Amino acid sequence: AQSVTQLGSHVSVSEGALVLLRCNYSSSVPPYLFWYVQYPNQGLQLLLKYTTGATLVKGINGFEAEFKKSETSFHLTKPSAHMSDAAEYFCAVTGYTNAGKSTFGDGTTLTVKP
Amino acid sequence: EPEVTQTPSHQVTQMGQEVILRCVPISNHLYFYWYRQILGQKVEFLVSFYNNEISEKSEIFDDQFSVERPDGSNFTLKIRSTKLEDSAMYFCASTRDKLYEQYFGPGTRLTVT
Numbered sequence A: 001a002q003s004v005t006q007l008g009s010h011v012s013v014s015e016g017a018l019v020l021l022r023c024n025y026s027s028s029v030p031p032y033l034f035w036y037v038q039y040p041n042q043g044l045q046l047l048l049k050y051t052t053g054a055t056l057v058k059g060i061n062g063f064e065a066e067f068k069k070s071e072t073s074f075h076l077t078k079p080s081a082h083m084s085d086a087a088e089y090f091c092a093v094t095g096y097t098n099a100g101k102s103t104f105g106d107g108t109t110l111t112v113k114p
Numbered sequence B: 001e002p003e004v005t006q007t008p009s010h011q012v013t014q015m016g017q018e019v020i021l022r023c024v025p026i027s028n029h030l031y032f033y034w035y036r037q038i039l040g041q042k043v044e045f046l047v048s049f050y051n052n053e054i055s056e057k058s059e060i061f062d063d064q065f066s067v068e069r070p071d072g073s074n075f076t077l078k079i080r081s082t083k084l085e086d087s088a089m090y091f092c093a094s095t096r097d098k099l100y101e102q103y104f105g106p107g108t109r110l111t112v113t
Helices: none
Strands: A002-007 A010-014 A019-027 A031-038 A044-050 A056-058 A064-068 A073-078 A087-095 A102-104 A108-113 B005-007 B010-013 B019-024 B031-037 B043-050 B053-057 B065-068 B075-079 B088-095 B108-112
Touching (some): A031 A073, A044 A064, A102 B043, B010 B019, B019 B088, B019 B108, B043 B065
Antiparallel strands (some): A002 A019, A031 A044, A031 A087, A056 A064, B005 B019, B031 B043
């Protein structure tokens, strides 16, 4: 079984401030972890992913995330928020015994204030 | 860059009608998925499809749902008798290997009236 918990359904930051979106996962097998971004009325765009290897992964648009097995976390960060970062962010986990299905968290809405 | 496409972008139907949502996955991909997202809620897994058969399905995917890959390029989701609660955005996804990232289509917004 696998599950994802995103702490904080809404996060608001000022432009230029640090962005931190939290994700904790549960998986009975080694997880593959993903962050997706969704802009209003659009599909899901992959920001970054962790499969194996380096635990700090870098993605598009300046985002990065660190896989911490001991904390079962995969938090998403960005040093300096831009107005264009305002969107819905979803953390997802995939386990190789589950036909590759992804389980998504509830999502976090990021608001960026000028 | 290859991408997953979905048609139509928006489908309005009356309760009890059948709808078919169409997807064209990326051509060399082998695993196919349908997910749905009810407005304001999270993305939920419906079904995965590999080697011309369903490999896993969720509780949501009951007898009114079916999937098909009729011609080697299209991947369809059929809802036999739509209900109001089927109103959602439906996303198709595909991947070359089930351990790789899934590529999502832009979605079909289904509105059941």
